[in-house]
Amino acid sequence: MIIPALDVLQNQIVRLYQGKYDTAQFYPFELGARLQDYENSGAGKLHLVDLEGARDPNKKQWQHIQAATKALNVPYQVGGGIRSEQDVADWLEAGANQVVIGSMAVEKREQVKAWIEKFGSEHFVIALDVNKTDNGWAPATHGWLSESEFGLFELVDFYVALGVVDFLCTDISKDGTMTGPSFALYEDLTNHNSEIKVQASGGVSSLDDIAKLKKLGVGGVILGKSLLDGAFNVEEALACYQNA
Amino acid sequence: MIAIINTGCANINSVRFAFERLGKNPEVITSPEQLKGFERAILPGVGHASVAMKRLKDAGWQQAIDEYQRPLMGICLGMQLLCDSTEEGNVDCLGKIPGVVKHLEVGTLTSPHMGWNDLSVLKEHALTKGLSAQDQVYFVHSFAHTVNDATLVSGEYGQAFSAIVAKDNYAGMQFHPERSAKVGTRLLQNFLDWQL
Numbered sequence: 001m002i003i004p005a006l007d008v009l010q011n012q013i014v015r016l017y018q019g020k021y022d023t024a025q026f027y028p029f030e031l032g033a034r035l036q037d038y039e040n041s042g043a044g045k046l047h048l049v050d051l052e053g054a055r056d057p058n059k060k061q062w063q064h065i066q067a068a069t070k071a072l073n074v075p076y077q078v079g080g081g082i083r084s085e086q087d088v089a090d091w092l093e094a095g096a097n098q099v100v101i102g103s104m105a106v107e108k109r110e111q112v113k114a115w116i117e118k119f120g121s122e123h124f125v126i127a128l129d130v131n132k133t134d135n136g137w138a139p140a141t142h143g144w145l146s147e148s149e150f151g152l153f154e155l156v157d158f159y160v161a162l163g164v165v166d167f168l169c170t171d172i173s174k175d176g177t178m179t180g181p182s183f184a185l186y187e188d189l190t191n192h193n194s195e196i197k198v199q200a201s202g203g204v205s206s207l208d209d210i211a212k213l214k215k216l217g218v219g220g221v222i223l224g225k226s227l228l229d230g231a232f233n234v235e236e237a238l239a240c241y242q243n244a
Numbered sequence: 245m246i247a248i249i250n251t252g253c254a255n256i257n258s259v260r261f262a263f264e265r266l267g268k269n270p271e272v273i274t275s276p277e278q279l280k281g282f283e284r285a286i287l288p289g290v291g292h293a294s295v296a297m298k299r300l301k302d303a304g305w306q307q308a309i310d311e312y313q314r315p316l317m318g319i320c321l322g323m324q325l326l327c328d329s330t331e332e333g334n335v336d337c338l339g340k341i342p343g344v345v346k347h348l349e350v351g352t353l354t355s356p357h358m359g360w361n362d363l364s365v366l367k368e369h370a371l372t373k374g375l376s377a378q379d380q381v382y383f384v385h386s387f388a389h390t391v392n393d394a395t396l397v398s399g400e401y402g403q404a405f406s407a408i409v410a411k412d413n414y415a416g417m418q419f420h421p422e423r424s425a426k427v428g429t430r431l432l433q434n435f436l437d438w439q440l
Contacts, residue, residue: 070264073265073426095257
């Protein structure tokens with residue numbers, strides 16, 4: 001599956017370089033119209049990140065994102081600053097099919113477990129941002145500033161046992177850099193568990209990257225910057241994914 | 245006017261927005277007495293069957309749905325609740341669509357069945373108008389109605405199952421038409437055009 005992604009900051013579409021807010025690059029597209037374009041191009045699912053909410057949970061861009069997604073006729077997942085049960089309930093109520101849980105999935109596993117049991121595992125995408133270390137893939141949290149006490153596979157196993165299928169994994173050193181995705185990460189993940197659907201995200205810069213990811217057995221490819229910058233479009237990505 | 249039955253545990257908004265995109269203005273109703281005043285009704289549903297069934301019964305929806313004589317369509321869990329019974333929590337359902345809902349035997353595939361998948365039309369019906377062999381819709385479920393005489397359209401994931409069912413004025417879609425792009429829009433329009 002090809003999953004076009006948009007990050008939203010100050011009610012605008014934005015891209016950050018390696019998650020750093022001072023690198024914000026704003027795009028002159030209207031959010032709702034851009035999402036609609038992706039849907040019309042055949043995208044089967046969309047991904048949204050509320051970067052304002054990620055930085056300050058009190059500044060969620062509810063109204064803007066709700067208004068922009070109201071016209072959508074394909075499923076979407078949303079993440080960024082989801083830190084309470086109420087946040088999960090609010091996004092699902094707003095029409096999101098799934099919520100993307102990042103830092104909390106690493107820091108507060110028991111709390112996230114309780115949400116999954118309450119709302120159903122199909123409504124969750126567990127997002128794990130990792131750094132390559134001498135001891136393997138180490139999940140990072142807090143806007144990528146600190147490291148977790150658990151290993152990547154340990155966390156994946158924990159959520160698989162709760163029924164979660166979708167995992168969005170990013171190699172921090174590759175995100176927003178357009179230097180190619182972290183093939184090693186996705187290969188390790190699909191080797192670890194072939195049942196899960198791994199959403200590859202970060203660094204995808206060519207159609208060739210998409211074909212390689214598909215062959216590694218990922219369940220989806222998240223495309224942000226490459227679509228915004230016109231490296232290729234959704235139709236080309238879909239054709240490439242389907243033929244790989 | 246279209247009613248969306250709010251049993252308190254469903255995501256009403258995405259269904260409401262879908263009808264708004266078709267130029268309709270559905271009303272979300274919370275008490276069974278309101279139902280008979282509407283031309284059409286939708287029973288949405290997400291969550292666990294036994295919880296949703298209990299809510300329907302406790303609030304008096306069973307009788308109202310039983311007496312309703314105009315088109316009423318369940319979506320996802322809403323469709324399953326219209327059937328005779330479900331294995332999810334082993335509960336009796338509303339009995340408006342013949343057949344039982346069982347756990348989907350996915351074999352080596354990942355459960356739940358989540359994502360876009362194909363449809364096969366078994367019986368022509370007002371609800372299947374315009375469906376073609378290439379059309380895909382968006383599914384999220386781990387239980388499903390077993391194909392029988394009420395099945396209009398089937399799907400396949402590990403096993404065949406009912407994707408669209410109908411009996412008299414009751415119908416159901418196992419997938420999410422409100423999230424199924426152009427095909428879903430078409431199917432919701434078919435529901436609006438369905439004359440008994």
